[in-house]
Amino acid sequence: MIVAMSRYDPSAFPPFAVTVDLVVLTVREHALCALLVRRGESPFQGYWALPGGFVRPGEGLAEAASRELAEETGLRAHSAPGPGPSAVGAHLEQLATYGHPQRDPRMRVVSVAHLVLAPDLPTPQPGGDASSARWAPVGDLLGPTPVEGVPLAFDHGKILADGVERARSKIEYSSLATAFCPPEFTVGELRQVYEAVWGVVLDPRNFHRKVTGTPGFLLPTGGTTTRQGGRPAQLFKAGGATVLNPPMLRPEA
Amino acid sequence: MIVAMSRYDPSAFPPFAVTVDLVVLTVREHALCALLVRRGESPFQGYWALPGGFVRPGEGLAEAASRELAEETGLRAHSAPGPGPSAVGAHLEQLATYGHPQRDPRMRVVSVAHLVLAPDLPTPQPGGDASSARWAPVGDLLGPTPVEGVPLAFDHGKILADGVERARSKIEYSSLATAFCPPEFTVGELRQVYEAVWGVVLDPRNFHRKVTGTPGFLLPTGGTTTRQGGRPAQLFKAGGATVLNPPMLRPEA
DNA sequence: ATCATAGTCGTCTCTCTGACGATAAGCACA
DNA sequence: TGTGCTTATCGTCAGAGAGACGACTATGAT
Numbered sequence: 001m002i003v004a005m006s007r008y009d010p011s012a013f014p015p016f017a018v019t020v021d022l023v024v025l026t027v028r029e030h031a032l033c034a035l036l037v038r039r040g041e042s043p044f045q046g047y048w049a050l051p052g053g054f055v056r057p058g059e060g061l062a063e064a065a066s067r068e069l070a071e072e073t074g075l076r077a078h079s080a081p082g083p084g085p086s087a088v089g090a091h092l093e094q095l096a097t098y099g100h101p102q103r104d105p106r107m108r109v110v111s112v113a114h115l116v117l118a119p120d121l122p123t124p125q126p127g128g129d130a131s132s133a134r135w136a137p138v139g140d141l142l143g144p145t146p147v148e149g150v151p152l153a154f155d156h157g158k159i160l161a162d163g164v165e166r167a168r169s170k171i172e173y174s175s176l177a178t179a180f181c182p183p184e185f186t187v188g189e190l191r192q193v194y195e196a197v198w199g200v201v202l203d204p205r206n207f208h209r210k211v212t213g214t215p216g217f218l219l220p221t222g223g224t225t226t227r228q229g230g231r232p233a234q235l236f237k238a239g240g241a242t243v244l245n246p247p248m249l250r251p252e253a
Numbered sequence: 254m255i256v257a258m259s260r261y262d263p264s265a266f267p268p269f270a271v272t273v274d275l276v277v278l279t280v281r282e283h284a285l286c287a288l289l290v291r292r293g294e295s296p297f298q299g300y301w302a303l304p305g306g307f308v309r310p311g312e313g314l315a316e317a318a319s320r321e322l323a324e325e326t327g328l329r330a331h332s333a334p335g336p337g338p339s340a341v342g343a344h345l346e347q348l349a350t351y352g353h354p355q356r357d358p359r360m361r362v363v364s365v366a367h368l369v370l371a372p373d374l375p376t377p378q379p380g381g382d383a384s385s386a387r388w389a390p391v392g393d394l395l396g397p398t399p400v401e402g403v404p405l406a407f408d409h410g411k412i413l414a415d416g417v418e419r420a421r422s423k424i425e426y427s428s429l430a431t432a433f434c435p436p437e438f439t440v441g442e443l444r445q446v447y448e449a450v451w452g453v454v455l456d457p458r459n460f461h462r463k464v465t466g467t468p469g470f471l472l473p474t475g476g477t478t479t480r481q482g483g484r485p486a487q488l489f490k491a492g493g494a495t496v497l498n499p500p501m502l503r504p505e506a
Numbered sequence: 507a508t509c510a511t512a513g514t515c516g517t518c519t520c521t522c523t524g525a526c527g528a529t530a531a532g533c534a535c536a
Numbered sequence: 537t538g539t540g541c542t543t544a545t546c547g548t549c550a551g552a553g554a555g556a557c558g559a560c561t562a563t564g565a566t
Binding site: 513515521524532533 | 538543551552553554556557560562
């Protein structure tokens with residue numbers, strides 16, 4: 001079995017660099033936004049890019065993604081198999097891996113992209129240098145003319161698009177939309193998350209009936225708030241359910 | 254930005270090996286089966302494992318997966334963005350990437366797993382050596398006592414489980430179940446695919462109504478066949494639709 | 507007090523689904 | 537030449553769920 005011999009021969013393997021890139025999404029001012037950092041060096045110097053970095057020896061992929069996220073935003077993330085949403089945590093999951101031979105002009109780099117869903121962060125500009133990081137509405141990034149007319153570095157535009165599509169479809173059949181919300185939130189705030197991520201307008205009455213009627217989705221905390229204005233709204237926290245049955249339906253059209 | 258400097262410094266990066274592993278699924282005799290190969294060398298010598306191998310320099314990830322698939326089975330696969338299902342092709346998509354630091358005892362190996370959905374192959378035993386490859390019912394592999402009481406090599410049990418779960422959920426909302434069928438098939442054959450993948454029994458009358466009523470799912474070819482026995486059944490081929498709206502619903506309970 | 511804003515509860519209709527009866531059209535075999 | 541078995545296909549009916557939308561409630565703003 002020559003094939004089998006060469007398949008796992010550890011002595012002669014082509015060298016790769018492995019990185020993680022992060023698609024960090026949040027909802028700010030009714031818009032789905034992604035975290036971008038400005039590149040300080042060549043190639044793509046001055047371009048906006050997704051945050052990310054090398055996976056260290058002895059470090060797992062999710063571990064590397066989590067470390068990069070903490071370095072960039074201070075967020076603590078829990079991967080899917082971890083405990084349910086809590087304090088200042090964000091949701092983290094693997095998105096996909098990008099390994100086109102020429103995706104980095106310098107060397108062979110395989111990047112394992114991760115998707116992070118986070119509530120709106122208190123600090124608008126993460127990191128020290130105000131010009132080195134920003135939240136950009138994804139609507140401005142996904143069109144034919146990306147942010148300020150300049151596409152993202154490397155294949156990050158494609159990675160971002162894949163991440164946004166993952167988020168859009170995943171909030172349909174999972175309770176992940178709550179990852180965009182603070183620990184306690186109202187039905188209206190949750191509805192605004194769906195409206196921002198999907199870019200649609202939803203009927204408040206049907207939405208209310210749907211989410212409060214889906215078992216395990218929302219747990220009432222007993223409190224109320226008027227921070228949205230109008231009649232005080234009940235506060236909820238995320239329930240234990242991870243998959244929604246029946247799912248939320250994205251309006252077609 | 255020291256962090257930014259180190260993020261993409263190409264001169265000093267930890268060395269990784271990058272492989273592709275394949276979860277190749279088919280439906281044989283009313284059971285969902287996965288392709289396994291027997292390892293000829295240490296570690297895990299003599300264990301069953303998923304087919305796979307190193308990504309070559311200058312080779313993309315899907316390209317490497319496609320090459321390995323052809324080497325193991327002779328199948329030509331089309332990735333998702335390619336043309337629709339045709340001749341002897343199989344569906345190929347990236348599944349997930351596995352990079353636990355100790356997943357291979359010899360070195361740091363990051364494996365990009367791919368999922369392949371194929372129609373039942375004419376050759377029961379792929380490859381030359383009859384003892385080196387086999388189709389194994391996934392029901393025998395996913396339980397607490399895997400095939401012949403021996404777990405799969407490396408973390409391949411976990412990869413297989415993830416692949417099976419991906420296939421199970423993906424045939425719900427996409428037309429991918431047709432990837433398990435020959436180019437022309439009957440509604441009954443398609444139903445048997447759903448029954449095998451989900452491990453359930455479906456009502457033939459409701460199933461028929463559902464799939465023939467979903468626009469773009471099935472295209473009648475005009476022919477009929479009696480290969481299933483009983484009354485002649487219409488032959489269909491896969492329609493252009495990739496997402497099913499409304500989705501097929503997996504029975505709960 | 508009145509209005510604007512948001513939350514919450516109900517109603518109606520339509521579509522889709524699951525359960526299941528009935529009929530159709532082949533093959534095997536007496 | 538039937539009879540029986542098998543699978544395909546069509547129909548019916550009741551119940552669940554979703555979209556459209558009316559109505560009422562409880563706050564803050566003016």
